[in-house]
Amino acid sequence: MAFRPRYANNLLTFNLLTFNLLTFNLLTFNLLTFNLLTFNLLTFNLQPSTS
Structure with a gap:
């Protein structure tokens, strides 16, 4: 029972x-x-103006 809280805390931190x-x-x-x-969009908008 002594290792259970530590194991649960490790699982929580890992998650x-x-x-x-x-x-x-x-x-x-994203x-x-x-x-x-x-x-x-910028390149597509800028290309017709430069060409």
Whole structure:
């Protein structure tokens, strides 16, 4: 019984870390796709004016 709270705390911290990593990866992926979309829109809008 002595090792049970420590094991439960380790599981909670592990779940929180994996959840934070997943959310961080999703946020960075969304930011990258958003930046790529905005960059593509900007280049698409700027190319006809320059050509």
